[in-house]
Amino acid sequence: MRKNIFRLVLLLTAFAMLLAACKPAATETATGGGTAATESTSGGGAATEAAPEEFVFGMLLVGPYNDRGWSQAHYEAGLYVEENLPGARMIYLDRVNPADRPGTTPAQLAEELVAQGARLIIFNSDDMKDSSIEFAQAHPDIFVIMASGDQVWAEGNAYIPIDNMVNIMGRMEYGKMMAGCAAALTTQTGQIGYLGPLINDETRRLAASAYLGARYCWSEYLGNDPAALQFKVTWIGFWFNIPGVTADPTQVADDFFNTGYDVVISGIDTTEALTEASRLRAAGEQVWAIPYDFIGACEGADDVCLGVPYFNWGPAYLATIQSAVNGTWTSNFQWNGPDWADINNPDTSAVGFIPGPALSDEAVAFLDQFIGELAGGLNLWTGPLNLQDGTVYLADGEVATDQQIWYLPQLLEGMQGQSVSGE
Amino acid sequence: MNRSPHTPSRKRIDWITPLFQLAALLLALLFTTLMLLAVGAPPLQAYLNILKGAFSNVNSVANMLVVWAPLLLTTVGVLITFSAGLWNIGVEGQVTLGAIFTTWVLRLLQESALPPWLIILLAMLAGMLGGAVWAALAGALKTFGGVNEIFGGLGLNFVATALTLWLIFGPWKRPGTGSMSGTLPFPETLWLPTLSGLRLSPWSLALALLALAAVYLLLRGTRFGLRLKAVGKNMRAAYLLGIPTWQHMMASFLLCGLLAGLAGALQVTAVYHRLIPSISSGYGFLGLLVAMLVNYQAIWAAPVALFFAALNIGSIQLPIVLRLDSSLAGVLQGLLVLFVLLVEGARQQIMKRLRPPDESVPVEERT
Incomplete structure (x- = not known):
């Protein structure tokens, strides 16, 4: 009898999966797509002549x-x-x-x-x-x-x-700078966590951009000591959670929040940071998160979302x-x-930033000021900047070339976290 | 009056089994159809598109066989461990390690003066070795450590995936940016030759068919196969009859590992030409499904694996043409396995009732 129940459960699970899988994927009607495709398969030349x-x-x-x-x-x-x-x-x-x-x-x-x-x-x-x-x-x-x-x-x-x-x-670098700025303007503890995917040139330069934006707003607008800002990157090892293989992003976000990092900027494809922040917020904690990639990513997490840098x-x-x-x-x-x-x-x-509902009015004003300065030519990729190991990346007054940014070899000095994978 | 096993009634029972399996297939299709209707999608068109996608031209048939060859290898591999009563879940990791070892040897030798065919051969042998080593670990954990092979295998699968990612973004990183696209592709001289204009390598096919024949003969016609089955059916009885049980279990792991490793080697030399993050393509788990579906009979592995391959390739058309999610194929595969298990359970119940009480029922259930 127990076996039968187990089978029934399996069956129902399959049923649910199938329902989810078969949901038509777009607004266009299935038949419309089907006919059009049949037309075009009937011969490329003929199709182009007809339409x-x-x-x-x-x-x-x-x-x-x-x-x-x-x-x-x-x-x-x-x-x-x-x-x-x-x-x-x-x-x-x-x-x-x-x-x-x-x-x-x-x-x-x-x-x-x-x-x-x-x-x-x-x-x-x-x-x-x-x-x-x-x-x-x-x-x-x-x-x-x-x-x-x-x-x-x-x-x-x-x-x-x-x-x-x-x-x-x-140039998501700008979006990440804005994200970093929003985080720095909001943090109560001076500790910002960056939930990183795997380590490569792209993910390094994006994490570094978030740090540059955070450091600028932290010191220029709030008048704090840049050295007092803690910015830590934890890489989970992949773009999304693979149980048993990557670090669990929920766990990583949780660790950040539990160790005084009250804002987590997400660099991964999925929304664990936001979800975890919402959960802790419901339990009364003062935490925030910033998702990534998609313009609508803040939806449903109004009380913790500081905004989203997105691609257009x-x-x-x-x-x-x-x-x-x-x-x-x-x-x-x-x-x-x-x-x-x-x-x-x-x-x-091509790149934008939508301020989130949880960003305070004061912070929004500073963020607008920051965006205005960037628009006016402020370039945070300007020396003096050192790499994480202390070697000079940009000399005083030197402006990074596109190649230097695209192929950033390490995180920057002042950031905590692993710079190169496999070490 | 005693009846021999070959009386008409026994024969009738032999014929009933495939009927039940057919019923399972129909039930799975019926269920899928109901689902499609429930979400307002045209089922007939969906099935037609899967068929067309898999069989409409030489190219798609070739693509299907590209999937079929490694899937058949993992399927017949796990048939060996199933025969010994073992759930070799670790087969997935064994495919991965096969791919890693193959990539390793190719990387070591690609600059050497050795002729390309020899490099490929050595790399593929290394792949088989890699699979066998990983299987031996699971086997050792089982036989000497008392770790259930399901848990040991799962753990080793995780380690294999983590190892792949580490290699791709660490020591084997391509020049410039470490990429999700994998390690730097090997030069074309180190690819297994394909049929002209197609992605299919005749070597993959030949190796898969050879493995199928070997496993069929091994399980059916050899002393070793018979002993393996004895171990699988009743380990204690086999032990008492003088069969060295742990040696047989270990041997089944090793053989399965060799075949899984070969599947991984094919993924590198014939399909992707480099190491990529999910190099195993899930063939290990799919192979387990196919093996369950064919009720552990090697002879049915080829057509059922082909059916799975056809679903995979054919379903590519679903999102393109119908804007339907192509994971439909996976769901249909899952349903099929579920229904086969269900129907098999029902069959055994019915058979039990049909038989006179004095006749003993050969128990084939392996749960």
């Missing part, structure tokens, strides 16, 4: 399209392009990673999108770096956008000329896809910053 203005672009998303993080930001940018470019139609494939799709490679999946009529493919993650090169070189007639990569950066460390590829990345991929995707349609495409590396006239303008700004 000459249609331009199908494909998107490969590393995570679920609705992850409220990195992948959703890309997915919504795709919808933005559909809205703003007449004839543009998106087809996409999410969970593109070997754990979710055994035995497949992003290059192979990109070919599936091409088979459905895509003439441009967006690879949305560092995971797909090699595959995007392989695919772009094998399909010179298909346009390729590789987000977050540096392959076609002529001044980069790993330059490969590929005519049909464009790299796009947002729409404008860059629109312009780049437009150039493919017009025939003005050139291979290039884009590292797009905020629109300083309005960092939250959905049509012009």
Whole structure:
């Protein structure tokens, strides 16, 4: 009898999983998508003749399209392009990673999108770096956008000329500076925790940016001693929690909060820091958190969310896809910053920061002042700055080049935490 | 009047089993269909798209076989440990270690003057060794440490994944930025040759089929296989009959590890050409599912693993064409296993009632 109950439970679990899995993934009706796809498979040439203005672009998303993080930001940018470019139609494939799709490679999946009529493919993650090169070189007639990569950066460390590829990345450094500033303006203990993913150049420079922003607002606006600010990075080892493999982000956030770090800035793909802050807040503790990636990430955590630095991929995707349609495409590396006239303008700004409901009015005023100074030319990547081990990174008055920032070799002096993995 | 095992009634029972399994398949499909209807998706179109995605052209069939080869290897691998009554959950980590050892040897030798075929061969042998070493650890924990192989295996799986990540972002970091994309890809000379224009390597297929045949013969036609089954059915009885039980259990771990390691080696040499964070693709766990589904019969491993591979490749079309989540394939696989277990339970109940009380029931249940 007990066995039967166990089986019933298993069955119900499967039932629930299936319900969740089958939820239609988009607002478009299934039949509409189906017919359109059948049309385009009936022959690329015929389809283009029938509807000459249609331009199908494909998107490969590393995570679920609705992850409220990195992948959703890309997915919504795709919808933005559909809205703003007449004839543009998106087809996409999410969970593109070997754990979710055994035995497949992003290059192979990109070919599936091409088979459905895509003439441009967006690879949305560092995971797909090699595959995007392989695919772009094998399909010179298909346009390729590789987000977050540096392959076609002529001044980069790993330059490969590929005519049909464009790299796009947002200057999230600014977003993280604002996050750091908001944290410094709010902390009661002078201790800020940074919940880091894995250690590489990108994650290092983002953690360092948050520190620079925090230190500036801490000392310039609040008049505190920079040395009194504690900024600690704890890397969990991956972009999200893998039980048994990574450090548990919930546990790490909890440790921060329990040891006097009252603001945690998240650098990972998931929202444990925010969730944990909410839980502790409900228990009466004065703690805050700052999520990452997606414009809507603060939703549901009004009492603890200080704001969110987010990517707005729409404008860059629109312009780049437009150039493919017009025939003005050139291979290039884009590292797009905020629109300083309005960092939250959905049509012009590649990076933004939405202040959260938990940020005090006074802090909002300082943050606005900080954003104004950045817009006016304040550059926090200016020397004197030392690396964590004390070696000189930037001499007094020296301004970091893009390469120095992109390939930041260590955390900065004044930050606690591991600089290089595998040590 | 005594009836021999080959009386008509016994034969009828033999025929009933596959009918029950068919019923399980239909139930799983029915359930999935109901789910699809419940969320307002067109079930027929969904199934058609899965079929089309898997079988519509040479390319997709080849892609399916790319999945099939390593899956078949892990499946027949765990059939050996299942025969010895062991749940080798650690097979996942054994695939990973196979991939790590293969990558290691490729990295060591890629600059050497050795001919590429020899480097690949050595790397793949190293991969098998890596899988076997990891399996031996689980086996040693079980036989000498008294650690249940499920817990030992799970622990070793975690260690294997952590080791992979550490290598990719630490010692084996690519020049420039350590990347989720894995270690630097190997030069094309060190790839297992593929059929022209396809991603499928005939070597993968050949090795998988060879392994299938070997395991089938091993379990069916050898003294070792028979003893292994004896250990699996009743360890104490086997021991009393003079079968060295722990040696047999250890041997089954090692053999499974060799095959899982080979699957990992194929992932590196034939599919990804480098070490990536989730190099095992979950083939270890999938292999366990397939093995349960085929009721531990090697002969059915090939078609059922192919069915799983087809679901995986075919379901890629779901989000593209229907904007449906493609984890549908995983759910269908899970449901299938559940229903097969359920139906098997029901079958045994029914059989028990049908038989006259004097006839003993061969117990095949392994739970």
